[in-house]
Amino acid sequence: MHDIRTIRDNPAAFDAALSRRGIDAMSSEILALDEARRAKILAAETAQAEANKAAKEVGAAKGRGDDAEFERLRTLVAEKKAQIAALNDEAKAQDAALTDLLMRVPNLPADDVPQGADEEDNVEIHRFGKPPSFSFDPKEHYDIPGIRPGMDFETAAKLSGSRFVLLSGAVARLHRALAQFMLDVHVEEHGLTETITPVLVREEMMYGTGQLPKFGEDSYQTTNGWWLIPTAEVTLTNIVNGLTLDESYLPRRYVAHTQCFRSEAGSAGRDTSGMLRQHQFEKVEMVSITKPEDSAAEHQRMTKCAEAILEKLEIPYRTVILCTGDLGAGMRKTHDIEVWLPGQNTYREIASVSVAGDYQARRMNARFKPEAGGKPQFVHTLNGSGLAVGRTLIAVVENGQQExxxxxxxxxxxxxxxxxxxxxxEGALI
Structure with a gap:
């Protein structure tokens, strides 16, 4: 969420930053609602002062036996109370409308995010390894003979519908081994704190990290109001929801391996074969909570943490910085790591590592107290895949396939x- 004071101080800069995302100027709409809200608050305060003055005069009028003035003042006080209540209700409604509008406005891109329309304009910043050469035509993961027995889409469709998979035998064991390996590396080598979180969260937690109100159709909600997490970013980041931390507590670095759930709204027809795009999948997620001046360096560190997993697996990848047209709504800057998939003869995204600045912290009201004193400041939040387990499995088996x-x-x-x-x-692990 954005700071209304920043928009008031420099609406042109705010609109210019939004225009980089291809969004029309919004400052006029925001400031008009803000001005109307402030006018109602001022009117309520004025009416309250008038009511207080009249209330003091009521006793004086009664004391001197001026019944007419006494009744007039008493009526005036009652009218002012009703007016104040109405003005406060109107101000409250306008405040809620302003908050909702600010909640829907995407984050402003960092200055060094490249301008572009879509993924074709993303900029490569790093590459590791060379795509392997095969003496045969490499297959996609679900067509590799040794993988087919342990990757059952038909039974999963019977159980749950499309975009689910049933893993068994060697493939299930490989999937479990990958998740364990990722956690061990992040905890033992990268210093992250392993965390086990719920996968069902309250609605305000989804607001805190920006999945709501705008992107509700991308997630699942239970009949009693809980939401299934699309990523452990939701739970890990919201650990600091509503807290004011000591500066010495920062940075906090978390990692969790969880089930994730996404409706894949708007992705009809994309990656319908195999397990690239599923409604239910597992991911090892990293989240960092930092001071503002540390978030840029933390973004680089987290990117290296994710890249290290693929390097240890000896799988070729490239890292790109997302352009303005491909940048997620809640993020200021994102690095995508794309792994080489021989079956598709291309690089595909396996991890996103992003910095949100104070955008999520304002939604969560998460702050820290500077050791040198002064007002509490909003923390900065970052998140990144470390990695998507299923997609890593795909990369491992496609790059390791034999004739x-x-x-x-x-x-x-x-x-x-x-x-x-x-x-x-034949699908046996030996």
Whole structure:
């Protein structure tokens, strides 16, 4: 959410930043609502002062036996009370409307985010490894003979419908090993605090990280009002919801492995084959809470944490900075990490690492007290995939596939698989 005072002070700069996202100027609409709200508050305060003055005069009129003046003043006080109540109700309604409007306005892009219309205008900033060359035509993950027995879409469709998968045997074990490996690296090498969070949250938590009010159709809500998390960003970031922290408490760095749930609204026809785009999936999520002056460096650090997972798995990837037209609504800047998928002969997104600035903190009212004193300041929040487990599994099996239908597995995973190194063409882990 945006600071109304910043918009008042420099509406032109606010509109210029929004225009980089292709959004028409909004400051006039916002400031008109703000002015109307402030006018109602001022009118209520004026009426309250008049009521207070009249109330003091009521006793004086009664004391000197001026019954007519006494009745006039008593009536005036009653009228002012009704007027004040009406003005306060109107101001409250306008305040709610202003808050709702500010909640819907996307974050302002950082100055160094490249201008662009869509993903074609994203800018590559780093590349690791070279796509492997095969003496055969590489298959997509669901067509690799050794993977097919453990990746059952038909049974999942019977159980739940489209965009679900049932993993079993060697594939299920590989999926579990990947999640464990990611957590161990982030905790033991990157210093993140492992956290187990709920996957059902209250509505205000979804508002806190920006999934609501604008993007409710992208998530699932239960009949009693809980929301299923689309990512552990929601739970991990909201740990500091409503808190004022000591500066010495920062930075806080969390990691969690959770189930995630997305309706995939608006993605009809995209990635319908395989498990690239699912309604239910698992992800290892990183979240950092920092001081404002530290968030840029933290963004770079978190990006390296995510990249390290793929480097240890020896999987080629590239990192891009998202342009203004591809940037998520709640973020100031995002690095996407795209992994090489031989079956599609292209790079596909496997992680997004983003800095929100104080946008989420204002929605959550999350602050810290500077050690040097002064007013509490809003924290900065960052989040990133570390990584999406299913997509990492896809990358591992597609890059490790062999001509006979077997899959060679990365050496770093062997200890997590009790020394097993391959999935045979028949689907056995050996």
């Amino acid at each position: 006979d239908g077997s899959v060679d597995l990365p050496a770093v995973l062997h200890p997590y698989l009790r020394g097993k190194t391959r999935i045979t063409a």
